[in-house]
Amino acid sequence: MLAYRHRPPNEEESSIARNSKQLLAQYARENESLTVHVTDQEGTIELPAGAVSLLMDILGAMASGQGITLIPENAELTTVQAAEVLNVSRPFLIKLLEEGKIPYRKVGKHRRILMEDVMNYKHAIDEERESILDQLVADAQEQNMGYEK
The missing domain is CATH 3.90.1280 (CBS domain Like)
Known part of the structure; x- marks a missing residue:
């Protein structure tokens, strides 16, 4: 790699x-x-x-x-490397993998994740966060909580 x-x-x-x-x-x-x-x-x-x-x-x-x-997008990462890229713990990453939120493959007993898939997940989560923040701001503006349009 x-x-x-x-x-x-x-x-x-x-x-x-x-x-x-x-x-x-x-x-x-x-x-x-x-x-x-x-x-x-x-x-x-x-x-x-x-x-x-x-x-x-x-x-x-x-x-x-x-x-x-x-790291090239087509690179395969270990669970430790993928967790570092996402800035999460390895156990949390493994939970994401097992829930099917990020695709992976097994090489023997080890999981390998494509960098591209890690970045796609990160992008989706970032978009979701942005959307939630936008909704919170809109709600605060609607309720006159000190945020002006």
């Missing part, structure tokens, strides 16, 4: 990332590739739109002091 993990950056790396993101943001356009000129090597690099967007996200995370883990 191709995976890359970078621990949280030190202060200097965070500062460089912050500056780099600000500079890159001046040139990056949504859904457009970007050609970068490398002055030290007298060459250019063509970055596809998806890579530019990903690079902006990586620099943003590093600028705020967060570590980064990149």
Whole structure:
């Protein structure tokens, strides 16, 4: 499995990332590739739109002091890895698997979960949370509880 993990950056790396993101943001356009000129090597690099967007996200995370883990969507994760991605306990993840909320397969006695399925579940849960919060705000506004429209 191709995976890359970078621990949280030190202060200097965070500062460089912050500056780099600000500079890159001046040139990056949504859904457009970007050609970068490398002055030290007298060459250019063509970055596809998806890579530019990903690079902006990586620099943003590093600028705020967060570590980064990149895992391809088609990668198979162990239950420990999937639990880490979802930020839940392994027993809670296993409960989700057994309830059929996330597909998995067994390799011997071990469960394997596709990264894509983990992210689909995370996206669905995030959407559900957002919907519930929107409903709570609407209810509070309707009952004049200090929230204005």
